[in-house]
Amino acid sequence: MAENRPEKYTRADKTAQRRQLIVEAAATLFILKGFHQTGMRDIAGEAGISLGNLYNHFKGKHEIIAAIAEIEASEMEPLLNLLESAPVQGSAALIEFAQAYYAICSSPENAALSAEIVAEIFRNPEAGGTFLSTRSRLIGALERHIPDIYSSRKATAGLVLDLIERAGQSAVGTSAASQKEIRTSLLEILTRVIEPS
Amino acid sequence: MAENRPEKYTRADKTAQRRQLIVEAAATLFILKGFHQTGMRDIAGEAGISLGNLYNHFKGKHEIIAAIAEIEASEMEPLLNLLESAPVQGSAALIEFAQAYYAICSSPENAALSAEIVAEIFRNPEAGGTFLSTRSRLIGALERHIPDIYSSRKATAGLVLDLIERAGQSAVGTSAASQKEIRTSLLEILTRVIEPS
DNA sequence: GTTAACTGAACGAACGTTCGTTCTAATGGA
DNA sequence: TCCATTAGAACGAACGTTCGTTCAGTTAAC
Structure with a gap:
């Protein structure tokens, strides 16, 4: 999974990876507990980032849900x-x-x-x-x-x-x-x- | 529906009626908003009683849900x-x-x-x-x-x-x-x- | 040096539940 | 029949917690 050559990613790449990491973390929790039983703190914790930073990547909870819906659709x-x-x-x-x-x-x-x-x-x-x-x-x-x-x-x-x-x-x-x-x-x-x- | 003779109901009767009223109010809201989006205050308001009194009739939210489940089953x-x-x-x-x-x-x-x-x-x-x-x-x-x-x-x-x-x-x-x-x-x-x- | 990523404290609102209190219908002895 | 006692129905404030969101402040990449 990890590349041998370290730190080859540009900043935009890493941001995109973060986004995906967040979506995956959210999906895991939504599956486990449901939309409304999963809090933003839970998602941030599962993704390993801070609560505040979560809002740098997504406007709010609804945007995370929408992102998941689009992935589902693309499958x-x-x-x-x-x-x-x-x-x-x-x-x-x-x-x-x-x-x-x-x-x-x-x-x-x-x-x-x-x-x-x-x-x-x-x-x-x-x-x-x-x-x-x-x-x-x-x-x-x-x-x-x-x-x-x-x-x-x-x-x-x-x-x-x-x-x-x-x-x-x-x-x-x-x-x-x-x-x-x-x-x-x-x-x-x-x-x-x-x-x- | 209403009796002609007024106030014929005993206290136990009225209590039973209240209970049913609460269950119906809760069901209405659960259908409209879902279990977890419906608050105890909402239920109390819909039933026209106070929040505190709600807990005189049901131990908690889970007991209201259980009551509805039993009615569904009996149908x-x-x-x-x-x-x-x-x-x-x-x-x-x-x-x-x-x-x-x-x-x-x-x-x-x-x-x-x-x-x-x-x-x-x-x-x-x-x-x-x-x-x-x-x-x-x-x-x-x-x-x-x-x-x-x-x-x-x-x-x-x-x-x-x-x-x-x-x-x-x-x-x-x-x-x-x-x-x-x-x-x-x-x-x-x-x-x-x-x-x- | 400017911009974006990142942090955790802080916000107000809402949550389920508990609390002390008042009121009233039912009860039992006189 | 009357009155004192009592169980429980009713109330709304308050509890501690969690919610989604915002914000000032710090770090690191460009």
Whole structure:
């Protein structure tokens, strides 16, 4: 991880690194305790900097949360490309997507964070900007792969997404055996849902 | 609602009414702002009583939350009876249950509250006692109605429950047209999932 | 020498809870 | 039936703590 040649970084580089360090520290705590149970002092302590300095890098708590939301969104980019480049209504692409998306959603960090975000959006809808727009893109891309046996492919795409997300959340913290069962059941269900029959 | 004869209530009655009034006030605020954004002063104000008096009725915030959790659980009782009394693997009962459960989950109050609870359980698992045990009962009752084409009926039952819940949440705050689409899509999906074919 | 990074003290507001007090409905003996 | 006693409902000030944010002052890079 550490470079052999010491101190090769310019000042701007180090500042950028600090920023990222802060975001990672904040994310760790948000996952562990939630947005509103995590204080600015906690974040500063976790990042190993002073409280005052934290405000040199971020205007406030909301800006840290926004930074995390954007990182989350950017992690979806490869998956979006997968769906958007695949031929229309190829069920193979959808299953492939489902597995990849499930893998993301069932990681403890992402599961806890997305539960946090869902709850937050309910009481503060305009705060979910980045999150909701990413979700819209996901639904749009997914929609193309839903067979037209459904009265609304868009609504179905949304539900498929919901199902994968919640399945991932359910798997967190359970035994390895349960996790396998959930994953298998999810794929069985999805297979039945998207088969064109 | 009000008795014609004035002042017929005994002291114990009035106390019980107060307790319920407090719980309702707290639930209103929890739904609106979340557990941790709602203060004891807010609850007291919403209930129209003093801060100090609030502590005559409840030991603390956690006890108010517990009271709400129990009410939520008791609302599931009729649905549990429906599933448990129906003949095994009757898909009709499952669809009937799904509609009823969806109706509950798609009400704005329940949707917001359950999002709040899900997020809370992630960071404080032992706090979800009543909620999780009710959920276990639901899964157990639902399991009997899942066809044995799945490798794990229990896991499938859990996912079906998740799907209905999230569908309900998704519908909140959208247009009436969207709500109808989501409901229809949900039933279409469920029909495919549980048909014994 | 100018600018940015950095520090910890300090701010006012809000938090959950406890406190002493007053008031009132219920109770039991006379 | 009356009155003294009592349990608990009601109140609002105050507790100690934590919150997000600001600020004067110091250090180090350019």
